[in-house]
Amino acid sequence: MRTASVLDLLKRKQLDALLISSPKHITYLTSYGGFSQTERDAFLLITKKKSYLFSNSLLRNEVKQKIEKIEVIEHTRGHPFAKNLAEIVKKEKIERIGFESDNVTVTEYLTLTENISSPFISTDLSSLRVIKQKQEIEHIRMACTIAKKAYSLTLRKIKPGVSEKEVASIFEINLLKLGASLSFPTIVAFGKNAAIPHHHIDDTTLKTNDLILMDFGAKYNNYCSDMTRTFTQGTPPREQLKAIDVVKMSQDLAVKYIENTLKEKKDISASEVDDIARDYIIEKDFPSIPHSLGHGIGIEVHEAPSLSPNSTDTLVEGMVFSIEPGIYINGKFGVRVEDLYTIQSGKLVKLSN
Numbered sequence: 001m002r003t004a005s006v007l008d009l010l011k012r013k014q015l016d017a018l019l020i021s022s023p024k025h026i027t028y029l030t031s032y033g034g035f036s037q038t039e040r041d042a043f044l045l046i047t048k049k050k051s052y053l054f055s056n057s058l059l060r061n062e063v064k065q066k067i068e069k070i071e072v073i074e075h076t077r078g079h080p081f082a083k084n085l086a087e088i089v090k091k092e093k094i095e096r097i098g099f100e101s102d103n104v105t106v107t108e109y110l111t112l113t114e115n116i117s118s119p120f121i122s123t124d125l126s127s128l129r130v131i132k133q134k135q136e137i138e139h140i141r142m143a144c145t146i147a148k149k150a151y152s153l154t155l156r157k158i159k160p161g162v163s164e165k166e167v168a169s170i171f172e173i174n175l176l177k178l179g180a181s182l183s184f185p186t187i188v189a190f191g192k193n194a195a196i197p198h199h200h201i202d203d204t205t206l207k208t209n210d211l212i213l214m215d216f217g218a219k220y221n222n223y224c225s226d227m228t229r230t231f232t233q234g235t236p237p238r239e240q241l242k243a244i245d246v247v248k249m250s251q252d253l254a255v256k257y258i259e260n261t262l263k264e265k266k267d268i269s270a271s272e273v274d275d276i277a278r279d280y281i282i283e284k285d286f287p288s289i290p291h292s293l294g295h296g297i298g299i300e301v302h303e304a305p306s307l308s309p310n311s312t313d314t315l316v317e318g319m320v321f322s323i324e325p326g327i328y329i330n331g332k333f334g335v336r337v338e339d340l341y342t343i344q345s346g347k348l349v350k351l352s353n
Contacts, residue, residue, distance in 0.1 A: 098123030194334030
């Protein structure tokens with residue numbers, strides 16, 4: 001259990017307990033990833049004295065075996081979660097309860113307040129996961145390594161006539177064989193489909209001289225990787241090859257900026273990193289990047305920090321983030337290159353290859 005950060009939050013926010021409802025935060029705090037992402041099958045309560053996991057009979061035995069230093073309380077139709085929680089609140093004399101207002105439904109909130117008189121205080125938990133521990137970074141590094149292997153195996157099957165759906169399926173099968181799962185639905189985009197940054201795969205088949213864009217990731221021990229590669233089948237038009245060079249250079253410039261700023265021991269503004277790559281692409285007469293330059297990654301594919309024009313984030317030790325510049329020409333082609341980086345011991349470290 002990673003309770004230290006929560007106990008610190010309780011102290012800073014003057015709370016007696018924190019009720020965690022989102023599966024991603026519960027997974028982070030317990031290191032157990034078997035909770036449903038679509039159904040509410042668990043709540044986690046951390047007080048100043050103890051941690052409680054409220055769950056149903058389907059998960060009760062497994063979580064007891066896999067989560068240490070926690071009391072598992074089963075909720076049933078006859079004795080629902082709200083009543084179980086009310087008993088803990090009374091027993092520990094809890095007066096102020098933090099909760100995830102952006103995750104709890106209105107119905108759940110009304111049920112809680114009907115059973116519990118103590119006030120529920122909206123609490124932002126986004127800061128809990130932004131700084132990664134060494135073990136978390138190693139999980140992400142392994143997710144990158146597995147994704148790279150699955151990608152390399154998939155490349156052997158890419159040839160004219162193959163469809164986007166076929167390539168995505170081959171990648172997923174390779175990933176599963178290597179002991180990981182998808183961190184998000186794989187994007188495979190041939191030719192003009194790559195002009196859509198988040199293209200949904202279809203039956204489009206590969207033609208000679210098409211650009212191929214693949215955005216893919218693995219999940220390992222609950223942690224995600226995320227990479228994008230753009231490559232060629234045959235010899236595309238010169239404009240497309242130029243776009244590849246410009247995108248790669250814009251990424252290199254962003255990396256150099258971070259490295260130099262670290263050497264100078266100055267604060268690294270995430271928005272300034274975005275500016276470096278974005279301005280270079282515009283300077284080379286291509287349209288501005290229609291998305292942010294990068295994002296944090298961990299248990300979720302998109303986490304803090306944000307590398308975008310309006311970001312107020314500062315990149316610091318322990319953060320893991322992507323740098324993914326792109327050029328998209330509507331109806332013609334698209335190029336994106338994405339890698340993951342972290343800051344360790346005052347240096348920028350590349351996690352993907």
